[in-house]
Amino acid sequence: MAVAQPDVSVIIGAHEAMPYLIECLSSVEAQTIDPERIEVIAVDDGSTDGAGEYLEEFAERAPMHVLVIRQENSGGPSGPRNVGLGKASGRYVFFLDADDRLGPEALERTDVFSSNIKFTLSAQKRFRGELLERYGMRFDESLFSGEDALFTMEAYLWADGVSIVADHTCYHLVGRDDGKHVTKSGGYTLRFDSARALMNLTAEHVPAGGRRDQLMMRPFPVTLLPQFGPTYLTDSEEVRRHKFELAAPLMDAHWAEGVARRLKVHERLRLHLVAEQRPDLLLDVVEFVKAKKQAAALLEKKGRRVYLAYPHFRDRAAGIPDAVYLAGSHEARAFPGYREGGVDTFVRRAVSTARRTRS
Structure with a gap:
């Protein structure tokens, strides 16, 4: 039988x-x-x-x-x-x-x-x-x-x-x-291997655009970003340099406006600095985030734009575009006086400017 x-x-x-x-x-x-x-x-x-x-x-x-x-x-x-x-x-x-x-x-x-x-x-x-x-x-x-x-x-x-x-x-x-x-085991290089594999798989299966950006929201904030979180503060200078080296090809290949505008400001800011290869500025941001400080909010354009003043905001020497600090609607709604509209185009300009600078 x-x-x-x-x-x-x-x-x-x-x-x-x-x-x-x-x-x-x-x-x-x-x-x-x-x-x-x-x-x-x-x-x-x-x-x-x-x-x-x-x-x-x-x-x-x-x-x-x-x-x-x-x-x-x-x-x-x-x-x-x-x-x-x-x-x-x-x-x-x-x-x-x-x-x-x-x-x-x-x-x-x-x-x-x-x-x-x-x-x-x-x-x-x-x-x-x-x-x-x-x-x-x-x-x-x-x-x-x-x-x-x-x-x-x-x-x-x-x-x-x-x-x-x-x-x-x-x-x-x-x-x-x-x-x-x-x-819980394994070193930081394994996390970059994982992020790379997941990003490449997504790019292979899904054409560039909104659907791909949605899926990239998994490897960017969940797998890659933690490498530039609180543990970064205890890393040696050698490890910090190595992390930036490992991240560079991933940012060049997959960092996009559609991903950036879906992130919280402090997440976008940290990844922007990684994409721009600015470890000198990143340290201040990570320390600010670890301390769980509340960034001051600045409303402009009759409430249609809310900027969160994390470190280096409008610091001429740092040269970080305002759009990197612009809160998306999911964050901006928490602030009295916010009015919907005007976010996406502004964030898109910041990512486009960053790409031209790196090329």
């Missing part, structure tokens, strides 16, 4: 994941979906803490089919995910980190809700297996940070639609006590 195709393949990559793996597998067992509709593919990525042995014990007693693969350590999460993906036969695929756990109905609910999905790019989602196979999707094993964001964004771009569960907790992200959580 032919074995029915499972609805969901749950892929778990485990490396030194004990004791978190115990609750992770318990959450798989507790799923409300029929166990016969699930297959679990667990890849022990060279663990020395007993994770591999525990996976084999789980496979013997679990109510669903469990395949355990044991291999030498691959050095990152992409390798075991790709190995598991190569063995998956389910109509959908769900990537579950061994130190996290599922909500009880995570594999069963599929209601559609509108969402700003570009800000949720972890791989812990249910993917249609046919989609992954059609486009030959695999995790980029050269990335040790942000590999899941790249994979998930590509799936979004290929998919005809995405379903979001907004009324139920599906996944529990667990903070490890041992400090080995993958998102």
Whole structure:
């Protein structure tokens, strides 16, 4: 008798994941979906803490089919995910980190809700297996940070639609006590690798314009900007120079008016200084932001323009265009006397001027 195709393949990559793996597998067992509709593919990525042995014990007693693969350590999460993906036969695929756990109905609910999905790019989602196979999707094993964001964004771009569960907790992200959580490890260069990969993927799939700018709102403020946040103040001069060197090609290729005008003033100002290669001015801005000071507001043009006077505002020696300090409507509405209108064109001029200066 032919074995029915499972609805969901749950892929778990485990490396030194004990004791978190115990609750992770318990959450798989507790799923409300029929166990016969699930297959679990667990890849022990060279663990020395007993994770591999525990996976084999789980496979013997679990109510669903469990395949355990044991291999030498691959050095990152992409390798075991790709190995598991190569063995998956389910109509959908769900990537579950061994130190996290599922909500009880995570594999069963599929209601559609509108969402700003570009800000949720972890791989812990249910993917249609046919989609992954059609486009030959695999995790980029050269990335040790942000590999899941790249994979998930590509799936979004290929998919005809995405379903979001907004009324139920599906996944529990667990903070490890041992400090080995993958998102907390790795140096700053890995973050630039991640930003570069995500920006290039977006540019490859989406023509220049508003839709691309919307997607670029993920790598610019979320991945790149933190490298020029509070940690920048404690960086050595060598690291600061290196960060500017790594950022330069990304800013030249992908920094655009449509991205700039969607940012808050302090975000736009910092990235403007990075694009202009002005580390001498950036330090003052980062210190101001870290101190959580409120920039003074200046209303002009009968309230249609609100400038936020962060450091170097209208400093002739600094030469930063006024438009960089111009609050978008989302920020300007907080100030009494603001009137809608007159923002976008002004910000566009600032970015255009910056591009001409660099070329």
